[in-house]
Amino acid sequence: MKLKVKYRGKFYELDINKEKVTALDILKALNLSSEYAFVVKNGEVVPEEELINETDDIKVVNAISGG
Amino acid sequence: MLKKGTRCTICKSKNLKDKAVVFLPHHRLALCKEHFINWFENRVEKTIKEFKMFSKEDKILVAVSGGKDSLSLWNALIKLGYQADGLYIDLGIGEYSKDSKEISLSFGERIRRKLHIVTLEKEIGTIPQINSSANKPACSACGSVKRYYMNKKAKELGYSTIVTGHNLDDEVAVLFGNTLSWDIDYLKRQYPVLKEENGFIKKVKPLCKTTEKESALYAVFSNIEYIEYECPFSQGASSIRYKEIWSQIEQQSPGSKLRFYLGFLKKVYPLLNQENQDTKAIKQCILCKEPSFNDICGICKLKQKLHKAPAKL
Incomplete structure (x- = not known):
């Protein structure tokens, strides 16, 4: 499934080789852990097991910031 | 990990049926949006x-x-x-x-x-x-x-x-x-x-x-x-590396971060600050009058280095 996700202010296209994609798959595809990152689907924070469709508006939040 | 359909811990205790959207493993809490904000x-x-x-x-x-x-x-x-x-x-x-x-x-x-x-x-x-x-x-x-x-x-x-x-x-x-x-x-x-x-x-x-x-x-x-997005200067900062390491520890053992930090505050910080410890005297910077360990503070030295006038008095 091809998905467009917003991450750290930029848009990325993810190609995840699965028919059913979950929020956790998106985090994994971006090499992120749910310990510090989460997915916002159509404006709502969703659990890792939540199924994602190609038409969903997806934003990934990585809470780690440095400096 | 938060299972889909898990009820909010607080809502559950009030016989409400709101679903949790956040799981805080180190507090063993699953919360809905409203109760997370309150928490x-x-x-x-x-x-x-x-x-x-x-x-x-x-x-x-x-x-x-x-x-x-x-x-x-x-x-x-x-x-x-x-x-x-x-x-x-x-x-x-x-x-x-x-x-x-x-x-x-x-x-x-x-x-x-x-x-x-x-x-x-x-x-x-x-x-x-x-x-x-x-x-x-x-x-x-x-x-x-x-x-x-x-x-x-x-x-x-x-x-x-x-x-x-x-x-x-x-x-x-x-x-x-x-x-x-x-x-x-x-x-x-x-x-x-x-x-x-x-x-x-x-x-x-x-x-x-x-x-x-x-x-x-x-x-x-x-x-x-x-x-x-991140400050462009923070790329490769050691703090980010340490946070990633701690995230792995936390995932294996929820509550480790709090234990490490609060343990330090309770057990080590008081030892380090016992009265008989030597403390470096604080002076006043002769240029800007702000506190400093030296006659001229780090910021005024930096200003001089940047070829600017000393700090305004």
């Missing part, structure tokens, strides 16, 4: 009281960067009834500073509180300029400059306390770094409240017991727009 604000309030940080009568100044932590904190403080204004330091880092300043200004307008602005370009030089002449990492130089102007401006503007958005992950990363090098002088000063003394204004960290993820969730749930 976060209660945690901030409890931390303020536990460490006697400030009261609702105090005029406090929040150091605002435009990031999730400072804006979430400012929002929570206002909702809790504290008299909190903001201080934004314009670091002069291109688009990053432009965007974060705009976000901070518009948030100040949203909560109808004053946002004071210090522009480094006018005061000493931008962070890119400082970075090209300072002999230390950009984040370290930036931290020193920010601390200096926060202290100076808060005093000039008549605030009693500076409030920063340092969260549990920040504190754990700093503690870890200082422990790796056994930097006793820094370890001695790592506490969520630094009292007013020797020209330093009181400084507090009400988010010291909430994680970076909790702070980001609070921002998203409260519709707070914050700067989502």
